[in-house]
Amino acid sequence: MSLLVDIRHRLGALDLEISFRAPGGVTALFGRSGTGKTTVINAVAGLLTPESGRIELDGEPVFDTRSDLSVPTHKRRVGYVFQDGRLFPHLSVRQNLTYGERFARAKPRASLAEVSELLGISDLLERRPGGLSGGEKQRVAIGRALLSRPRILLMDEPLAALDSARKAEILPFLERLRDHTDIPILYVSHSVAEIARLATTVVVLEGGSVARSGPAEHVLSDPGMVRQIGVRDAGAVLPATITRHHNDGLTELSVSGGRLFLPEMDTAPGTATRVRILAHDVILSRALPQGLSALNILSATILALRDGDGPGVIVQMQCGEDRLLARITRRSADVMALQPGDHIHAVIKSVSIARTDVGAG
Amino acid sequence: MSLLVDIRHRLGALDLEISFRAPGGVTALFGRSGTGKTTVINAVAGLLTPESGRIELDGEPVFDTRSDLSVPTHKRRVGYVFQDGRLFPHLSVRQNLTYGERFARAKPRASLAEVSELLGISDLLERRPGGLSGGEKQRVAIGRALLSRPRILLMDEPLAALDSARKAEILPFLERLRDHTDIPILYVSHSVAEIARLATTVVVLEGGSVARSGPAEHVLSDPGMVRQIGVRDAGAVLPATITRHHNDGLTELSVSGGRLFLPEMDTAPGTATRVRILAHDVILSRALPQGLSALNILSATILALRDGDGPGVIVQMQCGEDRLLARITRRSADVMALQPGDHIHAVIKSVSIARTDVGAG
Amino acid sequence: ETPVTVFAAASLKSALDELAATYADPVHISYGGSSTLARQIQHGAPADLFISANAAWMDVLEQDGLIVAASRRTLLTNRLVLIAGPDVDPDLTIEPGFDLAAALGQDHLAMALIDAVPAGIYGAAALRSLGVWEQVAHRVAQTDNVRAALMLVVLGEAPYGVVYATDAEASPDVRVVGMFPEGSHPPIRYPAAPITGANPAPAQAFLDFLLTPEAGEVFQKHGFGLPGDGA
C-alpha cells in the first residue's frame, strides 16, 4: 500500500511542483495556508487535474500525462474526508454510511456494524446529519469513506472545524484506524500536536514544493524545522514501549534513554508507542535534581545549540538512541556554560506530556 | 460605563436565567458550547428579546419587561463584532468603516484615520472585503463597530475562525482598544489564553446561569474553576510590574512574591501588567533548586491540595499576595509529602510563560 | 350515429349550440376566429364542416381544394349596426356625412381590428362610404374580436361601437342607434362548406339541416339574416 505523487501545476501566482512517496500508515501534509496541501489531495482524488505529472496508487497509475491517463474520481477508490464533512443532508446516517457500498469492488474489510462500533456512531444510524454535533458528523464522514473500501484515505483538516473537546473525541478513532486497518492515510493538518500523534511520515510543503519529508520522528525532531513548525510546537518524538501500569494512575514507559511516567494509558504493557516532548517543557540541569515534583528526568548529551529569534536557544541532545530538544533562555545557557558534548539532565514534568501527544505506532 | 444584565429566557430545552453586572474594561463571557453566551450578547444588542428581565447600558435601561421597554437595535448604540465578520461585501473597506458614522450621536472619539492606523488597515481602505484575509476582515469589523461610537462593544468569539498566526495579529489591537479607549467590552471566547490576556472581569456561564463571576485574576486562579476551564488551561494570573529590560533580550518583572524573567516585552519599565502561569508549567521543589536552566523560582506556601480526575493533584499556593497553582502527579505529592502550610519553591521556565499571556491591565 | 365536427366562427356560438342540441346526431363544434380555424383546416384539422364569418378565408380554402366547392353555400347574412352604451343618449341618424365625430367628442368608437377582423373591415368600409371615416379614424379603438368591441360599449368605456346586428340583438345593455345601409359595405355573408375527404355524408347532412326553414327561424331569432332575404 503506497502512494506516489509527482505533479506540476500552476495555480494563480503559485507554481506547484510536488513530488513525494507515501508508504503505508499516516502521511501528514504539513505547511502554511496556501502552500498547496488541498491542491495535492484534490489531485490524488481526481477532483483537480494537474498540468503534468504522475500519480500512482499501489503502484497502479491513476494519473499520467505521458500516457494521457486520468482515471475519473469515482473509479479511483479514494476515501476523501473533507474538512466540512459533506454528509448528504437528505439521507440518514445509515444511508450515508452505505452510500459507497454498492460501488466497492469487494466486501468492505469491516462491516457497517463494526465500523459504527469503532467510531461510536452505532446509536446514530437512523438520524439525519442535520441533528448531529460537529464531532459526530466528522466521525460519520470517516465511516462513510471507510465503508467505500478505499485504497487510500484522504483527510483534509478533518478536525480543524471542531473545538478541542470534539478533537479529543475523534483522535482516538483515527489512531485505531491507523492501527487496525492497513489503509494508508494522507492527512492534512495545521496542528503539530495532531500530526505528532498520528503521522508515520511527514511531508512539509513550502511555497508549492516539498521542503522536507521523512519519518515523523525525524522531521518533527529536526531543529532545522523549528521555523516551519513554530517555536511553541517544536519538540521531539520518541519511540517508547509501555512497561507497566502503576496503581496510582501512572503508566511507566521505557525510551532508549531511560524511563518515563505518564498519566494512565489504556494500552497493554509491551505495546510500542511514541511520546512527544515539547522543547519548552524541558528544563536542563547539570546536577541530578533532587526533591523536585517532576518525575521524569533523562540523562543526555548536548549535540548542538542553536540561537532562535528571541532570547531563546534550542538545545539538541542525544538521549539514548533518540534526539531530544530543549528550549531555554540564552541567559541560562550562558550561566550554565552549556557546550556540545556536555552531559546534562533533562527534567520533564510528567503531566506536561500531553495525552494527545501519545500514540501507538 | 457599565452594563447590567438580568434576564430570563427559554430556548428549546435550555432555561436561561442570567444576571451579572459588567464594570468597565473587558468582561469575558466564558462557558461551554450551548450555555447561552451568544444569546446574552444578542439580548444586549436587541437582536433577541428575552421573555423577561432588564438590561441597562450606562445606567439607562434599554430593555425592561416591567415598563414594557425594548429599544430597537439601531438605537441601542452597541458595536457588535460578529464571529463571522459580516462585512458588507458590496462596500469598500472605507465604506464599511464609515457605515455607522452618520448615525453616531457625536463625532467618534477617534477618526477614521486614527482607527485605521490603530488597527493596521490604513492600506486596505479602497479594497473590498472579498479580497481580505481572515485577520484583516476581523480588524475591519472591529474598526467598523468602533467608528459607530458605541456605548459598548460586543464581541462574540471574534477570533475563533482564525488560525493562530491571525489571532496573534489581532490580540494586540484588542489590548490597545482596552487600554486606549474607555468603551466597555463584552467578550465571548472559548479560549482561556485569550480571556486571561484580555479580560478584567470574567463571567462563567454553566447550563444557562452564571456559575461564577468576578475579577479575572480571582476567577482564573480559583482552583474550583479547574473543571470549567479545563486541566490544561488552569493557571494563575498575577499582577506584575515591569522593572527592567536586560540586554540579553529578557525583561524583568516584579510580582508580589518575587521577580520573574520573560522574553523581551516592548512596554516601558514601571508599567503595570499581568502574567499568567499555567498550573502544569510549575514544578515544585522542597529545596531551592540549583543549576537549573529555569530562571524563575518563587517561594510559596501551600494552601490546599485538590485531587483531580486523573493521577494529578492541583496545589494551591500563596505567593506574596498572590495565589499560584501547580499541577503535579499524586505520586510526586506523596513522595514529597506535601501538606498545607509547607514552604515550597515553585520552578517556572521563563519561556513557558507565553507572550500571549501577558497584557497590560 | 357518426359525430360531426364543425369548425365555426365564434360569433355563431349561441345559435349553433341551440341547433346542435336539437340535432339527432352528436355534433362537436369548435368555435374560434375564422382565420384561426381556416389555418387549422389548412394544416389538416379534423373538421367535417366549416362555417366562416369571412368569405375571404373560405375562398382561400376553396383555392387550396380543401372544401367541397360544389357544396359551398351562403348560410347566413348579417348586418352592421352602430350601437350606443347604456348611459348615452344618441341623437344620430346614420346617413352620408353624419356627425359621428361630434358625438364621440374625446371618446372612442369601439370596433374590431379594421384591417384584420371581418366586422372591423366591413365597419371601416361602411364609414368610408358614408364619408365619416376621416373624422373618426383616430378615435377608433380596435379589439381583437367583435365581442370585445361590444363589451367596451356595454361597460361604458366607449360610448359608441360598430358591431353585427346579431351582437346588438343579444345584448340588452346597448341601444342600436341605427343600421348601416346595405350598400355602404360589401355584403356580410357566412359561407359554409364540407371539408374535402373528411366525413362528407354526415357533414352534408348537418349542413342540410342548418339550411332547413326550422333552422332558419332559430338563426333569425338570434338576429341573423338568411340569404334568401334579399341580401
Added chain:
Amino acid sequence: MSDWLGPAEWQALALSLWVSFFATLLSLPFGVFIAYALARWQFRGKHILNVLVHLPLILPPVVTGYLLLLTFGRQGAIGSWLYDNFGVILAFRWTGAVLAAAIMAFPLMVRSLRLAIEAVDPKLEQAAATLGAPRLWVFVTVTLPLILPGLIAGSVLAFAKAMGEFGATITFVSNIPGQTQTLPSAIYAFLQVPGGEGSALRLVVVSVVVAMGALLASEWLARRAVQRIAGS
C-alpha cells in the same frame, strides 16, 4: 357543485387538469436536463439555448401556437415525421394540447429548476464521486433529492401556467369539446356569447381555485421537503 357546472364544463375542467398534469410530467425530465446544463455546464450555444427556452415567454402565445402548427402539424417537419414513423398525431388532439401547455410552461419550470440546481453545493456531488458513484447515479441520489423543493415549486408553477394557457393551445389544437376544449378555451367561447360573462366567471373561479390549491400544496410540500433535508 355538480349542478353548478354543466357536463361540457366538467369535461373542460377534467381535460384541463389532465392536460396540465401531463404537460408538467412531460416537461419535467427535459426541464431538469436543460436546467442542469444551463446551471452547471459551459458549452457553445448556451446563450442561444437560454433564449430558446425563454422564447414562449417572449412571443405572443398565438405566435407560439402558429409555430407549433407549422412544426408539429401533420404537414410540419416534425409532425409528419412523427406520423410517418410512429403514427403519432399531435395537432388537434389532447396530446397536442399537452405539448402546447408544456412548451408555454417550460421557461417557468426551467428557471425554477436552474435556481434550485445552482443552490446545490457541487462539493456534495464531488463527495459522492469519491465514494465511487458514477455521474448519473450522483445526480439521481444526491442532486435530485436536494432540488426537490425547487422541483416541486417549478412543477406547480408550470401546472398553474398550463391550466391558464389559451392562445397557443387554441391556435395549435383548436377548441373541440371533449377533445381539446380546455377551461380557458371554454372561458373564451363563453366570452363570445352575449350574456356569457356569468358562465365565464364561474369557470374563472374554478380555475383560480384549482391553481390556488396547487400553489398552496406546493408551498406546503416544499416546506416539508426542506424540513426533511434540515433533519430532525
Added chain:
Amino acid sequence: MSDWLGPAEWQALALSLWVSFFATLLSLPFGVFIAYALARWQFRGKHILNVLVHLPLILPPVVTGYLLLLTFGRQGAIGSWLYDNFGVILAFRWTGAVLAAAIMAFPLMVRSLRLAIEAVDPKLEQAAATLGAPRLWVFVTVTLPLILPGLIAGSVLAFAKAMGEFGATITFVSNIPGQTQTLPSAIYAFLQVPGGEGSALRLVVVSVVVAMGALLASEWLARRAVQRIAGS
C-alpha cells in the same frame, strides 16, 4: 432595416419598447416590496397575497384584461376614482398598456426578487442595525445592493414578458395605432388576414431579437454585479 419595417411597424416597435420599459420600471418598487414581504415577514393573508400575485400567470390573459377593464376602466372602481381625483385615464391610453403589461409580468418579477431576497443573509442586515441604521436605510444600503443580480434578472424577464403581452393589453386598452398598438397586436392582426404570415414573421423576428438582446444584457449585467460583490 428601416426599409424592412413600415412606419406603422416602427411605431408599434417603439411603443412596445416604451410600454415594456415603463411597465418594468413601474412594477419594480411594488415587486420589491411584495417580494420582501413574502420572503421575510409572517403575516395573515400571506398565502392569499401569494396567490393574488400569481393570478395573472394562472388566468387566461383575456380574463385578466377583462378584470382590468372592470377595475381600472373609466366606470371601474379604481378607474373612476383615479379619474375623479387625479384626472388619470388608463383605458385606451399607452398608460393602460403599461398597466396591463406590468400586471402580467408581475408574477415573474416577484418570483425572481423573492428568491434573491431569500438568499440575502439576514445577519448582514442585523449587522447594519447594530451600527445604528434604521430599517429603511438598511434596506436601501445593504439589501438592495445585494439583490441587484436578482433584480436585474427579474426586471429583464418582466421586460421580455411585457414585450410579448397581447391578450390582456388588447382587451384592456384595445388597439389604437400610435397609442396602444404594440408589436404583438400588429402580429396578431397580420395573422388574421390570408397571406399575412410573412409580415407577422418579420415582426416576430424583431421581437425575438429585442428580447434576446435584453436577456443577454441581463446575464452580463448580473455577472458583473456578482463579480462586484465578490470583490477584487
